[in-house]
Amino acid sequence: MTTPPPIAMLAELTHRCPLSCPYCSNPAQMASVDAELQTDEWARVFNEAAELGVLQLHLSGGEPASRRDLVELVRAARDAGLYTNLITSGIGLTEKRLHALDAAGLDHIQLSLQGTTPEMADEIGGYKGGFDRKMMVAGWIKEIGFPLTLNAVLHRKNLHQLPRALEIAQEMGARRIEVATVQFHGWALQNRDALMPTREQAIEATRIVTEARTALKGTLVIDYVPADYHSDYPKRCMGGWGQVGLNVAPDGEVLPCHAAQSIPHLTFDNVRDKALKDIWYAGAAFDAYRGTDWMPEPCASCDRKLKDFGGCRCQAMALLGDPNATDPVCVKSPHHIDLQARADAHARSDAPLVYRPQPPKVAEPAQ
């Protein structure tokens, strides 16, 4: 199989964030503030990405608005010819800053939603007043006219708020909502007891989404990420490892996905040392699970292998300690039944939330 050029790049501008969501996708070992790429380094990476074939740039974090040079970064991305999307909680955006982002050419905003009430949203985000602030930001976004996607992150504590989230998306003028059941990577792994949806909640969410898709056709597009552990087939993680997209961490490490650093045997290249093109086509971490040659049984002879590429490597690592194994979400995995039992046990727990802390200011000395 020949390697296609990447379509999308996730630029994690910083791991800093005013919120401390317990399901944060950032790695347990966060990049320190002093190691973050500088403005001119990011601008160079955006140009390299565009030349490599990237069309869609997602500016993320952490909270990308925590970068003081966000407007300059958006301008650099648009100058490079990239479709530029800001993935934000809204905290750190003012009306003035949104106008500056508009002038810089920002194409689209994806706004996260931690809950549909101040009580829920502020508890999950660990930030008092966050919900009210977000609603103000959403009002400015609508006034300016930025295309908007609302990203509602759902789990056991707030899945009952899904119908209201669909209404809020319409009130905000969003064209699309992402109904995203928490995926258990990063900090979420430590919160499976607190956040795992029940099987009944997962079924109900699917029913609500199916009905809403019909009722809201042409008005609100609904993307749905179902509850993974309760599914029978694994997700097509990242659209296939090293097939569609890449992720640049705040310190310049280039990852096939945002959780890839949880796989101990992988080594990652850095944009400070190598061209993005060389990293994408020849980097060891991208080679490791690209295509189908690495696959064990039951994946190797499975007729779905090009559909889901064996599921998620980081999940196989997290759940089985073996990143080469079939994703245990799959019914064909010998561990599938055990996983479903584990999911039900997590869903019965009453463990408290474990919040994500802030990244260190200065890099810790190597162990």
Next chain:
Amino acid sequence: MIDATAIPTLPRGVRLHFDKVRDTWVLLAPERTVTLDMIGHAILSEVDGVRSFDDITAGLAEKYQAPRDQIAKDSAAFLRTLADRRFLDLMTEVA
């Protein structure tokens, strides 16, 4: 089908882009990219936010020397798919 007087418009955040690396036209939309074949590109090139669906298909029929009802049928199916994904607005004039 699409109303003959409806005016197709690319909303803010949706734009045509020539992808030099893959040597093809694409439609860039929020977090999505649609690869366009020659027909899709021909139709969207006529979408200017001013002319009606009827005007556009009449123009295409003449330009490509093709039966007008066939052009209208194909264009409607294509544009309807984009509208359902919120990549296209179909504005109807207020009476």
